[in-house]
Amino acid sequence: MYGKCNHPADSSSSCKRLGFLQKNNSLEERSRIVTSFKERAAKNLQLSCDNVGGEARFRRTETDFSNLFARGRSRPCSSCSRSPLTDPPRCWTSTTPTSSSRAWRASTWSSPTSPSPWSRSWWTVRTKEGFLLLSSHLLLLFLFCFAFGSRFTYEIAPVFVLMEQLTLKKMREIVGWPEGEGDGIFSPGGAISNMYSVMIARYKYFPEVKTKGMAAAPRLVLFTSEHSHYSIKKASAALGFGTENLILLKTDERGRVIPADLEAKVIEAKQKGYVPMFVNATAGTTVYGAFDPINEIADICEKYNMWLHVDGAWGGGLLMSRKHRHKLNGVERANSVTWNPHKMMGVPLQCSAILVRERGLLQGCNSMCAGYLFQQDKQYDVAYDTGDKAIQCGRHVDIFKFWLMWKAKGTVGFEQHIDKCLDLSAYLYNKIKNREGYEMVFNGEPQHTNVCFWYLPPSLRGLPDGEERRERLHKVAPKIKAMMMESGTTMVGYQPQGEKVNFFRMVISNPAATRSDIDFLIEEIERFGNDL
Amino acid sequence: MYGKCNHPADSSSSCKRLGFLQKNNSLEERSRIVTSFKERAAKNLQLSCDNVGGEARFRRTETDFSNLFARGRSRPCSSCSRSPLTDPPRCWTSTTPTSSSRAWRASTWSSPTSPSPWSRSWWTVRTKEGFLLLSSHLLLLFLFCFAFGSRFTYEIAPVFVLMEQLTLKKMREIVGWPEGEGDGIFSPGGAISNMYSVMIARYKYFPEVKTKGMAAAPRLVLFTSEHSHYSIKKASAALGFGTENLILLKTDERGRVIPADLEAKVIEAKQKGYVPMFVNATAGTTVYGAFDPINEIADICEKYNMWLHVDGAWGGGLLMSRKHRHKLNGVERANSVTWNPHKMMGVPLQCSAILVRERGLLQGCNSMCAGYLFQQDKQYDVAYDTGDKAIQCGRHVDIFKFWLMWKAKGTVGFEQHIDKCLDLSAYLYNKIKNREGYEMVFNGEPQHTNVCFWYLPPSLRGLPDGEERRERLHKVAPKIKAMMMESGTTMVGYQPQGEKVNFFRMVISNPAATRSDIDFLIEEIERFGNDL
Secondary structure (H helix, E strand, O other), X not given: OOHHHHOOOOOOOOHHHHOOEOOOOOHHHHHHHHXXXXXXXXXXXXXXXXXXXXXXXXXOOOOOHHHHXXXXXXXXXXXXXXXXXXXXXXXXXXXXXXXXXXXXXXXXXXXXXXXXXXXXXXXXXXXXXXXXXXXXXXHHHHHHHHHOXXXXXXXXXXXXXXXXXXXXXXXXXXXXXXXXXXXXXXXXXXXXXXXXXXXXXXXXXXXXHHHHOXXXXXXXXXXEEXXXXXXXXXXXXXXXXXXXXXXXXXXXXXXXXXXXXXXXXXXXXXXXXXXXXXXXXXXOOOXXXXXXXXXXXXXXXXXXXXXXXXXXXXXXXXXXXXXXXXXXXXXXXXXXXXXXXXXXXXXXXXXXXXXXXXXOHHHHHHOOOOOOXXXXXXXXXXXXXXXXXXXXXXXXXOHHHHHHHHHHHHHHHXXXXXXXXHHHHHHHHHHHOOOOOEEEOOOOOOOOOOEEEEEOOHHHHOOOOOHHHHHHHHHHHHHHHHHHHHHOOOOOEXXXXXXXXXEEEEOOOOOOOOHHHHHHHHHHHXXXXXXX | OOHHHHOOOOOOOOHHHHOOEOOOOOHHHHHHXXXXXXXXXXXXXXXXXXXXXXXXXXXXXOXXXXXXXXOOOOOOOOOEOOOOOOOOOOOOOOOOHHHHHHHHXXXXXXXXXXXXXXXXHOXXXXXXXXXXXXXXXXXXXHHHHHHOOOOOOOOOOHHHHHHHHHHHHHHHHHHOOHHHOOEEEEEOOHHHHHHHHHHHHHHHHOOOHHXXXXXXXXXXXXXXXXXXXXXXXXXXHHOOOOHHHEEEEOEOXXXXXXXXXXXXXXXXXXXXXXXXXEEEEEEOOOOOOOEOOHHHHHHHHHHOOOEEEEEEOOOHHHHHOOOOHHHHOOHHHOOEEEEOOOOOOOOOOOOEEEEEOOOOHHHHHHOOOOOOOOOOOOOOOHHHOHHHHOOOXXXXXXXXXXXXXXXXXXXXXXXXXXXXXXXXXXXXXXXXXXXXXXXXXXXXXXXXXXXXXXXOOHHHHOOOOOHHHHHHHHHHHHHHHHHHHHHOOOOOEEEEEOOEEEEXXXXXXXXXXXXXXHHHHHHHHHHHHOOO
C-alpha cells in the first residue's frame, strides 16, 4: 500500500513535504500544504516523509525545545514544527507495521555483534521507512525518549513498538529459543517481570482463574530458592496464592538451589494434595550472585509438569558473554525468563524484559480487549498493538535507551562490559581472600560480581568463635558503612543472610571502575574499621 | 548530628570540599583529601557539601556528561567528579532524613500556588541541606532524572524520596484529607495504581490473604462502572478475584454510575452469599469523560462497609481547578485515589500516584522485609526506605519531572492549564452541537475535555434511523481517521461504546492548542468525510 515511498532508495517527487512548516506559516500556506497532502492521498495513498535521497535528512535539526514538548506524547515529524493541536499531534507520517518491520529487521540488527557506525547514524535515528525519528543531538534523543512515553498501540508509537519487538526477539535468540520465537514485553522492573511469569504460568495451567478467580483452581504451590529475590514472594501475595504457598528451597554453601530438595518438596506437596505449578530458578541471586543449576531444575520441572521461570534480572546479562554464559546453561529450557538490561548491562533504570517461550500466553492472560483502545477495524495489522498484553495501559518508553546502547556498543561491547566487571570482582576476591582481617562468606570465586566478606577489626581477630564474636562482628559493617556515608568517600552495602551476621557485599556493575578503585575501597574499609 | 553544616546560612570552614576533585588529581592529592575528610569526621561528624554561603554554588557546573553517566545510578555530588568506583558511587554527602525533610517542607512548598522564582533557582535544584542536586542546564536536569533511576531506600535516592513524600502529601491535601495525612506511592501508570487500590482494600478486610491466598477469603466481589477503565478488570484477573466477580454498574445517558444500581447489586451479591468489598468510582471516564457521583457512592460504601476507590487517573487533574474541582465532590471520602499527573496535567509519562487515606496499609500489604535491602540497623530512620511499600523493587524516578513542573508553573499554572483545556473542549462542543452533519453522542456540555460526536457525510444525512444507517455510520470514523493518518495533518480517535456505533472522541489535554486548531480539525473532518 505504501510501497513506493517506503523504499529508502526511492527519492522521488514529494520532497516538498520535508520543508519546515514553521509556526508562523500563514493560514493560507498551511491550507495550501494540507490541500496538497490531500490531493496526493487521493491519487495514490502513498505518503511518507522519508523520501529524499542522500544525506539531506541528516542535516535537519529540531532546535525549538518548547515545541518538542508542546506537541504531546506522540511522535512528531521533524519536517513540521507547527503548533500542536492535541495529544496525539497534528503532524504525522504513516507506514504499515509489516513493511516497517521488515526494513527494521534488516537495518537494526544488520551488525548486531559490533558497534554501529555512529559517525553516520548516531545523531539521527531513522527507520529507512516512512518516518524520521529526529535528531541532531544526543540530549534530544534522551529527551525524546523521556518525554514521549506512551506505548500501547502501533499508531501511537510505531518506532518504539517495532524496536521493542525486534529487541525482544534478539534477546530470545540469545536465550537460545529457536529463531528467537516466543513472546515478551518490557515491564517496569524485574519484580513486575517476575510477577508476569507467575501470572502467565497460572494462565497456562488454569486459564479459568482469569474469569473465576483462584477459587477455580486447586491449592497451587510455587517454589523458589531461600536466596531468591523477594519479588517472587511479593507476587505470590499479590496474585492471591499466599506467601505460605511459596515453598522455599534449600541452597548449598554457595547459595545455589539443591535440586534434590526441590524434588523432595514437590513430592511432599503432591502428597498433601497440593498442585506444584511453578519453579523459579535464579540466575544471579541478589546477595551471593549464585546461579541455580537450571538444567537439573528443568529435569524436575519436566518430570512433574511445572512451569520453569528463570529470574535472570541480575545475571541475565552474562548471556552476552561467551566466557560466562555457561553459568546459565539450560536457560533455553525455561518457559519464561526475566532479564534486566538495567542491571548488569548498565542501561539506565527502568529496563526489564519478561520473555516467554510460548506465544499467545501473554496476550491470553492479560487481554481485556478494551474496545476504545484496541479497535479491530483499524487500517493496519492490530497484532502490532501490544498494549493489551500488559497489565499496564500506557507504558514508559524503556526500549529506546537500550536499543541505542546496543547499537552504540554492539553485542561485543556488552560482552566486554560484563567481562570487565567480572574480572574486577575476581581481582577483589583474590586480593582479600587471604588478606589479614578478612573472611569470605562462602568459599571459592564468586559466580557473579558479588563479593561477600567480613572485615574483622584487629580487636576481633583474636576472639574465639562464639556468641560474643558474632555479636560484635554483626555491628562492624553497619558502623563502617555509616562512616563511609558520613565521609562521602565510598559506600558498600551489607546485610545478614540466614545464620550469617552482617557482612559486606561488594557488587560491581560499572565498567568504568578500575583496580585502583578496588584498592581504595579496601584502604577505606581498613582505615575506618581499624579502631572498631 | 549534622547541625552545623546543614544550615544554609552556615558558610564556615570546610569550603575546600567544594573544590572540584578532578579525575586527574594525583593519588596523593586524593589521599590527602580523603584523610582530611576522615579527620573532620573524627572531630565532629559534621560533613556535608552545601556549606558555602551566597550564590557561589549556583555557578558550579557539571560539563562532563560521560562522568555523569559513568557514576552509576546513585546521587553524585557536584563537588566531585572523580572516576566512579561502583554503583553506588564513591562520592557522597550525607544528611539525615528528618533534618532534610524539615528543610524541604519549608523550601519546596513555601509558595505552592504560584510559580517559583526560577530566575534564581531554576537551574539549580537544591535542598538547603547537605547536598546539591546539580545543575547548570535544564537538559541535564532531565538527563539526571532519566539516568539515575532507582528508589527503594533513602540512602540511594534521598532527594527523590523526600520529593515523593512531600509531593504526595500535597496531593493528599488537595484531595481534602486533613493535614494531607495518609500514604501513597508513585507507580508505573494508572493501571498499576488501580491494582494497588484493590490489593490494599483486600489487605484491609482480609489481611490473611497475603499469607494464605484467596482461599482464606469468602467469595469477594468488586464493583465498577461499565464505562470504567479496563485496568480494574485486569486487576481483578491478576489478583485472583476473577473477572466474573467484578460486577459492572449501569450508567446514565452521560456515562455516570447510577448509585441505585450499585446498591441493588450489592444487595443481590450479599443475598448470594458473596462479600461486596470494593467499589471503584471513576472521576473522568476514558470515553465520555464522565464523573461518577462520588458522594452518593460513598454513602453506599459506608452503609455496606466497602472500600471506596476513586480512579481519577484522567480526571484527578481537575482538583487543581477551583472552577472544575466540584466535579469530584466527595473524593475526600474515598479510601484511595488514583491520580495521574501524566494525563491531564501534562507531565511526561510515566507519573501516576496512588493515594491511600489510612497509613500503614500500603506497607502492611506489600512489605516482605527483605533483610538485604531494608536493614533495620541502618544509621537513619528507616521509615524513609519506601521501597517495601511497592510491588516493585527499584523504581524509576517519576517524581522529579512532576516536582519541577509544579515549581515552574505553580498550582495556579496547572489550574490555568486545565481551565484552558476545558474551555477549548467547550468551544468544540458549542461549535458542532448544532452544526449540520454532526450528532453528539450524549446531550449537554461534556464534564471533561472528551467531546464525543458522529460526523455524518452528506450521503448519510437523509437516511432514516435503522440498520443500514448504523452500518454505514459505523465505518465513517475509521475511514476518516485512516485518511488523516495518511495525510499526516491530524489524528483523532474513535471507538464504539455499547450499542453506539463508532464515533469520534476528541480529547484535549495540551494547553498549547488553540481555537484555530479546533477549527482546523473540523475542516479536516469535513474535507475527508464529505464524499464518503
